Amino acid sequence: MMPLKKNLCRLDKNMRGLIGVVVTGCGIVFGQQIGDPLLQGLVIAFGLLNLVSFVTSWCLVYQLVSISTIEHDTPNNN
C-alpha cells in the first residue's frame, strides 16, 4: 500500500482548501443551475479531493510522480 507522506507546502495546502470549499459549495448549492447530476457529482468530487488534500497535506498525483512542494522534501539530486 502506498504510504501517505505529506507533500504539500502551506501555500499549496491552503489554496487547495479554498478551492475545495468554493467548488464543493458551488456543486451543492447550484445543483439546479448545473442541471446534470453527473456534472454535479464531478464538481463535488473535485472539491472534496481538494479538501482531502487540505486536511492531509497530501496529494495523490504528486506522490505518483514523486514530487513535493515542501522544500526540504524535494528529491535530492546529488
Added chain:
Amino acid sequence: MQIEDALNIGRLRLRLISGCCLVALIVSFIFIYSAQKLAKDLGQETELRALKNEAISTLSYIEHIYTQHSPATGWTMACNALEARGKDDPNLAFVFIDSNQSRSCRVNIEKTLGGHYSSFEDMSSKAEGFTTLDGHMFVWSSASSSSPPIVIHIVRRVISQEKAQEFVFKRLSIVSFITFWVAVWAAILVSVSVSKRIELSNKKLAHLATHDDLTGLFNRFYLAKKIRLFHKQNPNNATGAVLLIDLNGFKDVNDTLGHSAGDTLLCTIATRLKKVTGEQGAVARLGGDEFVIWLENKSKHDVLDIADALAQASIKPISVNGEIVAVSASIGCAYFPEHGTAPNTLLKNADEAMYRAKVSRQTLLIHSASGKHSSQYRLKLRSEIKDAIKNDEFVLYYQPKLRLSDGNIIGAEALVRWQHPKEGLLQPFSFIDLIEQSQNVHSFGFHILTKALMQMAEWKKMGIDISVAVNLSPYNMLNNTLPEIIESQLKLLKLSPSQLEIELTESATMVQLDVIADMFKRLRDIGVTVSIDDFGTGMSSFAYLKKLDVDIVKIDREFITDLESEDQNRLVVAGIISLCKRMRKDVVAEGVETVEQEHILKAMECDYVQGYYYAKPLPKADFLKFVEEHTQ
C-alpha cells in the same frame, strides 16, 4: 555545458507544465466557443424553419377563408384569426397585407418589437432572417400568394434560443473546467515523467563525466573542480594536500598476467585507497596506474600519516586469477597552498615528487621547489637525448667489483652519467627513464655497450684484464640482433666474451619473461656473462633464477644496508647466498659500506662485493689509478 546546468531541469519542468496548461486552456476555449456557436446556429435554423412553416400555413388558412367568403368578410375573419393567435403568443407578431383592398392588418408589432418597431420595415424587405436587437433575438419570415394577392409577415422574439444558449454555456463551462482540471494534472504527470527521465539520463552523464569507468573512483575533471571549489570557498588560511600515487610493478602484472588481471589489481587497489582515505579526502584515478588523493584541512603530519597508510595498503599481496601478486606505491605530495593553488600546478608538483620517489626507490617524497625535477626540465632533457648521444655526452663511471676471499679486483660495473653542457653531471635517475620512454633506447644501449667494450679493449692493451658489467634496458633485450651485435663487436675489438657481463634488474626480467630467457640463453651461448641486478626487490620469485639461467645474482643494496643491525636482512641475504651456491651461481653483494658488513658477507661466503666501502663509481682515469694502487 556545465554538469550543474545539465542537472538543473526544474525550469524545463515548469515550461512543460506551463505549456501543457496553456494548450489545455486554448482547447477548452475553442471547445466552448465551437459548442456555443453550434448551438446558436442550430437554434436559428430550427426557429427559422418553424417560422417559415407557420407563415405558409397561415397563408394557406387565409387563402382558404378568401375562397369561402367575400373579400370583405374574408379580410375581417383573417384579421380576427391573427389577433386570436397573437393573444396566445405575445412574442409573435403578424402583418397581413391585402393588395386588392390596399389595406393591412398588424398584430402585436409594437408589443413584440417594442422600441425597435421601425426595424420591421428593414426586416420585411427580405423574405426571412434573424437579427439581434438590444440583446434580444428576432426571427422573421414572409409568405405571399398572387390570387388573391395577399402577403403575410411573421416576426418572433426568440426566447427559447436565448435560454438554450445560456444553458449550453453554463453546462459547457462546467465541463470545460473539469476537463481543464484533468488536463492540468495530466500535464503535471507527463512533464514530471519526462523530466524525471531526463534527470536520470543527466545523472548518468554526470556520473560518467566525473567518475572513472573502471574503478568507480572520481576522475581528474572532478578532482580539479573540487580543488578549485575548495580554493574559492577558502581563499585564506586553508590547507590541503595532493597525494599522487603511482604503482610500481603494475606494468609487469599487465604484461605477464594480462590486462584483465591488471584491471582487477587496479580495482583492488582503488578499494583499498578509498577505505584508507574514508571521509578524510577524495580519491581519484588519473589513468593507468596513477591515483590521486585530495585531502582538505589536514596538517602536514596528518597528510604524512595518511600517505603512509596508503603505501601500506598498496603493498599487501593481491590474488589475481589465482596468482598472488604484489605492487608497491611511489607517492608524491604537494601541499595546498604552499606548492600551488591551481589543480594543474598541484598535480604537476605532486607528479614531480612522485617521479623522484620512484627513481630513488622511496615511498613518499614531498614536492621540492627546485626546478631540477620539474616537468618542463624533464621535457627539455628528453628533447636533448638524441643530440647527447651524437655529441658523446654520456660518460661511463666504473665501480670496482672485488672478490671477497682475496680482495682482488675482478671487474667493474659501468655506470652511465650524462655530462650535460649546461646542467653539469647528471645522475642516471635524471634521464634513464626518459631514454626508455623515447625512441632512442636502442641507439643509447648500443652506444653505451660500444663505449664499455672500447674501454675494455683500451685497458686490455694496457695489460689490465678485467671484466666489465653493462646495464642494459629490458627494451634492449627485445632487440633480436643483440647477440650478433655484441659478438661482432667483441671480435672486432679482440675481446673475450667472458669479459663482458650484461646486467638486468629483477623487475625488468618480468617483461616478456620468455623472450628475456631466450635472449639470456643466446648471450650465454656466445660466452657473455649474464646477471640479475637488484635481486630481491622486485616481485619475482626464486623460481625465476632457474628459468632465466643467469651466471651471477647481485643482491640489492637494500638488504646490505643495516646488515649489522637487522636480523631479517641477514636471514634474507644468507638465504639468497645459500640458494645461489646450490644453483652454482655467483653472488655479488651491492652497496657494501662498512667493514662489519664485509665481515658478515665473508662469513656467509659471498663471492663478490661492490660498494662505497671499497670505491664509489669512478671516472675512467680515477678507476685506472685505483686499480694500479690496489694491485701494488
